[in-house]
Amino acid sequence: MTTGELGDGTRCVQGGHPEPVAGKPLLPGPVFAAPYHLGGSDRAADTDFYGRAGNPTWRALESAIGDLEGGHCVLLPSGMAAISTLLRAVLEPGDAVVLPTDGYYATRQFVHDELAELGLDIREIPTPGPWPDGVFDGVRLVLLETPSNPGLDVCDIAALAERAHSAGAWVAVDNTTATPLGQRPLELGADAVLASDTKALSGHSDVLLGHVSVRDSALADRLVRARTLSGAIPGPFESWLAHRSMGTLDLRLARQAENAAALVDALRGHPAVSGLRWPGMPEDPSHELARRQMRRWGGVFRFELADARAVEEFLRRSRLVVGATSFGGVHSTIDRRAQWGDPVPEGFVRFSAGCEDSADLVADVVNALG
Template identity: 55%
Template sequence: MDSDPALLADMLHHRTGSLPAGSPVALPLTPASTYALPGTIDAPFTYGRAGGPTWSALEEALGVLEQAETVVLPSGMAAISAVLLTHLTRGDRVLLPSDGYYATRRLAEQFLTPVGVEVVLRPTAEYAQQDLDGFTVVLVETPSNPALDLCDIAEVSARAHAAGALVVVDNTTLTPLGQRPLELGADVVVASDTKAPNGHSDALLGHVATRRPDVLERVRQWRTLAGGIPGQLETWLVHRGLETLELRFDRMCSSALVLAERLEEHPATRDVVHPGLPSHPQHELASRQMARAGSLIGFALPDAETAERFLERARRVVSATSFGGVHTSAERRARWGDAVPEGFVRLSVGCEPTEELWADLEQALRGLG
């Protein structure tokens, strides 16, 4: 599955083709909460909680990449919450990845289970064995975060639809440039645009994309009535970041594959995982389902102390919990309670020159094996 260059060009020029003479080429930031409504409420924008020109510009740009209508929300978790909380009620069942992003499970435990929603957890790689009868929503995260396991989106979607379930895919790790879940049969994409789409570690945002008008309307109404809305500045920052996503993502993914291959051969590391490696247990699926293997690498060091020493010694790696930024970052994921070894490191490859980054990783690993 390859990225479509025409979509990328369309995204970059989604608004420039209709600009009147003298208009700024860059998207203006419109920090408005109130709009003029002389004699009518039939206007493109009425009140800041319901919409605005900065939101619309980003939704249109993301919509070009997703090839689906898109709603922006203040974070990736806001996007996930907007879908789950508007489509699940007492007596419903939801399937979530037990090895996916931990905040999704906590949301379910604290706010879905108490109101009578049955939450079923299953490792991503075992979704193929899960009976989907009786589920209202099936949420897929592939590659899973942080262990980078995969499941077959097309296969799960076909079985889920036969059982009457809504299929939601968290596509944060790959973006629309790395994987296109809607083309593979999913109903809804949720993503954290805080990560690679923004890319500069300075704004929180998320989005929901879908070709189902009923889902779209419920999410839009939820955003307006619950008041969980994105800030205008954050939206503007993500729109600006989105315009360089292809260039950054290409560097990040290309470097990640090179580094993963070298880390796999390094005597200090073990259990190196990256979907682009032939050693990944689902490499063949990755080759079919993904356009790029992504910028995340997982590897294990002997124990927590060794992992922390590596992080302290790496001068070109920021110790941070997010990923997808221009700066390479890493962290020991077990500290968040993820089901990974204590010495497991999630490395998010940024935009630094590949050889400079490898030299730094190599010196940080020296003597740790």
């Protein structure tokens, strides 16, 4: 069987691993090195020579992620490092860029503040649109985020990529919420896909990591060069932890989606809950489009309580759910997004379903709501 014929679970377990050797670990430990021994003058051109330029632990994880996404993966030390490295590598002074108004707030903040010296023409569009005629005219880069964080709206990657390419623009997709198992933007026409691997890919709330995957090898080389010159390099141990965790990615996502489905079903019609959204819910406005382009549902959904105090009371009453601003881990968490400046109501909650037993989680959440 070729790699492309293998199932998701098999690829997660096997991806980036070396051929087995008797007496050696299944996944070699992290390589900690600043300089490497150079040997003689006849050393191979691809020999590692300095830790900022390359590390075999990075490459193993890059191979695993790239296999899942169908591209060249470049590992970076955080999701924001992935976003900033891609934007700085692609954008030039005076360029036009399209951003989602409802995507991750720090992305917009970075473009408006940290890239202000470029004098960019910044065009912001809500993820579900409308996407008017001419919106991509003269644009260098279109950055999509679908499902969006925290609103969980969805846009048509294939259709927008076709329109953007016709106007000469590049398309990048923040795939953090969906993960490589839930959605493959490169196969849908995107030029680049990026993610915070701090979330579901590593999945244990103990790692900061990110990556960019691209189809074009020349762009991959530019990103590697940018990483090397900026020093925005991932740690070997963090990379090894994420690679180790990828072996259970398929299993974790399945349980998280199962728990999300059970919770969404329990919260339908609950008097304390409004604004319930999850792409996997048949009545969700994004469901039909999400069903066409996503390969599986995730564990993240959203709803609203009356106000910030109601969210605090919910957390006080819950035994299983904690407040945390990340998502995708094995523990169920909620984040009241208004506290970070997202333009949402004070009682807006992003819920990340963990890997607890569904019956326990549903009973706890319903009890905490009162």
